[in-house]
Amino acid sequence: MTGRLGRGPRELLRWAFLGIAVVVLVVFLLAQRQSVDVSYGRSPSSSAGVEEGSAGELSDASVPSVAEMTALVAAHPVVRLPGSTARWDEQRIREFIGNRDVRILVAPPGLDEDERERVRDVQNATVRVIGTEVTGSIYQATADDLPSWRDQFAAGDVTVPLAALIAKLTDQPTPPDRAELRWREPTDRELAVVAADLRATGLHRAPGATLTKIPADNARNAFPDGARFVALPPQRDGAPVPRYGPALTRLFPGTPIVVLYGLWIEYHGPGHDDFAELAGASFYGQFGSRLSRYDYPQGNVLATYLDRVTDVRYAGLFERPLPYRPIDPLRVALPALPWVFAVCVAVFLILSIRSLRRPAAGPGIRPGSPRPREPRRHRPRRDRIPARLAGLTALAVEMSLLTDARSDPALARGIVRLRAASEALGEGLPDRHVRTLLTEAADELDDAARTLGIPGYRPYLYLRERLS
């Protein structure tokens, strides 16, 4: 009963602090999830992995059995399996080989793992070309600069890696790289057709191009202001290739233009000098070997290229402003959480200790200790107990002078109960218990007074007189 006022708010505060501490702890635990996802400035380009065949890179083409291919290679120095696309400068390679016995097996792109294994099992082929991937013995020759990649992916031309590999296998000095693809200016008629399509829909698809539609999300992330796309089939006939990029840049100044020749992607337009080479080199450097083995549709390659462009943009390499990123309140608050938690624990502890020092059931009046402050409405009732004890004790003393044999036992029993009440009060037992004892003592004394025949000693009369 002590301190009932003020207990409510303090209790509430205590549990509120406990609640905050628990919430902080839970937030801390949830924030412990670690992530290995790294991105440039939270670039929205997707980084999900892909399985073989899921991006349409496998073609319908197949290869004959190992025995058949071995027989074919034994019969002819150069075997082109149906569907194969790789080409090279025959004259140059033939001169380079001279009269050495070099047998070349050319397989189509987009073979699956089994079929590629079969091609590699043909023992008598000196050089194997799968798609545009050139391998022989334990070696693999790959393009490593933009002109070589352009030859490989725009024209299917493998002259440079083929010459390098044959040089390695036959102990000759490596011939110098020489780009095979030759450019020409597009004619006015060609340019007019392309420009009309770009003005109308932003996309020109030449017959034979495998691009069906622009990957819209990737394009929006890479070029937020819009871009125009030209998709052309691979140029495998060895003739000069029309160079649309610069011509279209003159027609559409300030617009990003992406031109696809087969799987070769060129960027023209604003920032070309800054970043076309970087995007192209990093893209073909990473994906070149996959692109050479497989037969990807242009749409998937374009989507991946646009993701790379997005990453380059988000890297902030060219001081392009990054898009606004709202601050993460969790990241900001995380360092403060332990201290918030510690403060909550401390407050909860202090309030808990205070609540323990004031137990719920009142301890009564401890001997020698100052009486705690109490609410006014309890004072009369609590004060009545010691007063009543004192009054009854005085009555018992007075009665003991006049007592006789008949009233003696009742008086003695009353005194026993009075003593018990006094002890209970001293030990801090509940008021209810003390009051019960006092009432029983009063009953006994009343009994004794009636036996004595002195109405003035009846407790209710005696106490009324004394206490008034």
Next chain:
Amino acid sequence: MSHTLPIWLVGGVLLLGAGFATTLLPWWRAREQARRTAWSTARTEIDSAAVSRDAAATRVPEAEQLLARAELIAAGRGGPAAARAAAGYARQADRLWREHA
């Protein structure tokens, strides 16, 4: 984050400890008080019965038996239930002796 780990651990242990303490201590106190109250009642009843016995005109073996049982229980100490049982026997004995006063 690792340097703040002790704060979380110690804080969590302190919270748990404080929770247990603030729950168990008042409960234990209340139990102790209930026990003492019950024994206070039992002792009072036994003393009261003893007074009645001394004042009785004749011996009442049944009452003596009941009081002896109550004193036996009181001598063995015990919880509130034992105290209530002792008080009950003592009260019965007291009543019997008063009837023979």
